[in-house]
Amino acid sequence: xxxxxxxxxxxxxxxxxxxxxxxxxxxxxxxxxxxxxxxxxxxxxxxxxxxxxxxxxxxxxxxxxxxxxxxxxxxxxxxxxxxxxxxxxxxxxxxxxxxxxxxxxxxxxxxxxxxxxxxxxxxxxxxxxxxxxxxxxxxxxxxxxxxxxxxxxxxxxxxxxxxxxxxxxxxxxxxxxxxxxxxxxxxxxxxxxxxxxxxxxxxxxxxxxxxxxxxxxxxxxxxxxxxxxxxxxxxxxxxxxxxxxxxxxxxxxxxxxxxxxxxxxxxxxxxxxxxxxxxxxxxxxxxxxxxxxxxxxxxxxxxxxxxxxxxxxxxxxxxxxxxxxxxxxxxxxxxxxxxxxxxxxxxxxxxxxxxxxxxxxxxxxxxxxxxxxxxxxxxxxxxxxxxxxxxxxxxxxxxxxxxxxxxx
Numbered sequence: 001x002x003x004x005x006x007x008x009x010x011x012x013x014x015x016x017x018x019x020x021x022x023x024x025x026x027x028x029x030x031x032x033x034x035x036x037x038x039x040x041x042x043x044x045x046x047x048x049x050x051x052x053x054x055x056x057x058x059x060x061x062x063x064x065x066x067x068x069x070x071x072x073x074x075x076x077x078x079x080x081x082x083x084x085x086x087x088x089x090x091x092x093x094x095x096x097x098x099x100x101x102x103x104x105x106x107x108x109x110x111x112x113x114x115x116x117x118x119x120x121x122x123x124x125x126x127x128x129x130x131x132x133x134x135x136x137x138x139x140x141x142x143x144x145x146x147x148x149x150x151x152x153x154x155x156x157x158x159x160x161x162x163x164x165x166x167x168x169x170x171x172x173x174x175x176x177x178x179x180x181x182x183x184x185x186x187x188x189x190x191x192x193x194x195x196x197x198x199x200x201x202x203x204x205x206x207x208x209x210x211x212x213x214x215x216x217x218x219x220x221x222x223x224x225x226x227x228x229x230x231x232x233x234x235x236x237x238x239x240x241x242x243x244x245x246x247x248x249x250x251x252x253x254x255x256x257x258x259x260x261x262x263x264x265x266x267x268x269x270x271x272x273x274x275x276x277x278x279x280x281x282x283x284x285x286x287x288x289x290x291x292x293x294x295x296x297x298x299x300x301x302x303x304x305x306x307x308x309x310x311x312x313x314x315x316x317x318x319x320x321x322x323x324x325x326x327x328x329x330x331x332x333x334x335x336x337x338x339x340x341x342x343x344x345x346x347x348x349x350x351x352x353x354x355x356x357x358x359x360x361x362x363x364x365x366x367x368x369x370x371x372x373x374x375x376x377x378x379x380x381x382x383x384x385x386x387x388x389x390x391x392x393x394x395x396x397x398x399x400x401x402x403x404x405x406x407x408x
Contacts (some may be wrong), residue, residue, distance in 0.1 A: 023113035031121030042143040080119040182317040185289025193328040209257030218276030221284035232342040241345040245285040326386030
């Protein structure tokens, strides 16, 4: 039960943290607390003394303070609306020109969220400050220090907006999005593939699998390694995963097999530790990054887009990842402290990744001269790094296409 609650908490925590509204909400709350502290200092004896010594920090007329704050609120709201509009335009352009699955790379951009959060925080600060102004006889009681601080924050917002325009125009470039997908995929690939040579699978001729079936449909993305390992030690059993990460499993189909018959309660606890999500992410499954790059290349080669240059950039990113995967391998077994295999996983082989990623791009782009020549050059380099049958067959196809083209 506690494992199930922990998994759900982790899932919703990741969902909330990755939301576009998380950082703006946190920064807005910080500005609200900061405005309260600033006003408290403004009304404190120390604040009154500062305003008494520095005459230019005083505001004699409450109407002047209200006018300044109201103008700032109006201006920053306009900046916020325009910034949100620019973000929506970028998302729409990326979805239509590249792939809607790359939107996570843009929505999860922390800088954009921080900028929007600062704008929202400035508005919260100004509105809270506006409610603290009272019509009184002495100008010392007006929160002048907080008002001047708000002016300074607003000037910073204006310069931040100028930089934001520059940043958003750079982030919408296709090479920037492709590079970001490549970086995230490379990080996930490094975490998953740590071995320098391929592990030899341990086979047990007496294995008789007892399947556990999915209680709900979803995409298999992994499992809670520590909790599942402890549970296997408690039950003295070995588990074998039947699917590779990223596989969609229908309800009622087997997800894994146990080395011996286990009670239904234990099987239920095991299934609670296996992640079947509605969607995919590069963090959970590095192959999802390969699929995003493949879709970007295919979309760029479509007749409506017709942008082979973007397809070439995406292919180059794919081959950089393939060159790393060709020399690094995932461990397909999880062992306990006694080095006994308790969990056997099923991982995508290099040929499977190559076939599912590069061949669809070749199917769409084999009629394009630029794609043929670029793909042939990259295949030659990949064969030098790690000769594989799938890459060799495709290289021969590209070579024949190039020779037929030159003979015309």
